[in-house]
Amino acid sequence: MQTIEIKGTVRTELGKKSTKALRAEGKVPCVIYGGEQNVHFTAPEAEFRKVIYTPNVYIINVNVDGTVYPTILQDTQFHPVKEQMLHADFLLVKEDKPVVIEIPVKLEGFAEGVKAGGKLQLEKRKLKVKALAKDLPDTLNINIDSLGLGKTMQVGQLNFDNLELLNAKNAVVVAVRLTRAARAAAQQAAAK
Numbered sequence: 001m002q003t004i005e006i007k008g009t010v011r012t013e014l015g016k017k018s019t020k021a022l023r024a025e026g027k028v029p030c031v032i033y034g035g036e037q038n039v040h041f042t043a044p045e046a047e048f049r050k051v052i053y054t055p056n057v058y059i060i061n062v063n064v065d066g067t068v069y070p071t072i073l074q075d076t077q078f079h080p081v082k083e084q085m086l087h088a089d090f091l092l093v094k095e096d097k098p099v100v101i102e103i104p105v106k107l108e109g110f111a112e113g114v115k116a117g118g119k120l121q122l123e124k125r126k127l128k129v130k131a132l133a134k135d136l137p138d139t140l141n142i143n144i145d146s147l148g149l150g151k152t153m154q155v156g157q158l159n160f161d162n163l164e165l166l167n168a169k170n171a172v173v174v175a176v177r178l179t180r181a182a183r184a185a186a187q188q189a190a191a192k
Helices: 016-024 045-052 180-191
Strands: 003-010 027-033 039-044 059-064 067-078 085-092 099-108 119-122 126-131 140-143 152-154 172-177
Touching: 003 045, 016 027, 027 045, 027 059, 027 067, 039 045, 039 059, 045 067, 045 085, 099 119, 099 172
Parallel strands: 003 059, 027 085, 099 140
Antiparallel strands: 003 039, 027 039, 059 067, 067 085, 099 126, 119 172, 152 172
């Protein structure tokens, strides 16, 4: 899994008034959970662009006044009207404790159903997994070569080493839908 660094400074004042002042300066109040004590810090909003506006998932090394914490981004809050980030929660990553995170799905291959005129639909762009940080992949690669026309691939059919999938077993990940053209070709073939 890729890593990225965010630099921040420790927050000493935690009230609404100080938080509002920080946001006015273009800084985001943040918290790191999962350690002996929660770490409250601030970071410039620009630091988060490389993490938020990408489908990739990163281990984020948060550098708070020289102390580096390996974390994952757990939650973010945005202003309902403006595109301003209001808050970020991080979870401390420990080598012996599994983390729950959503990993992007990447399709590989060319489905048989698409060759027959169907339309490929990716229903789940990310899947929730539970694993140790060292076992987390950048993407969940799914081979769809054998996926036929009108068929689906569900979470229960997938298996990855050292990962536990937490989505519902019957949730559809990818499907090949019948198009009108494919349906008409199938009816013509049946009529002959």
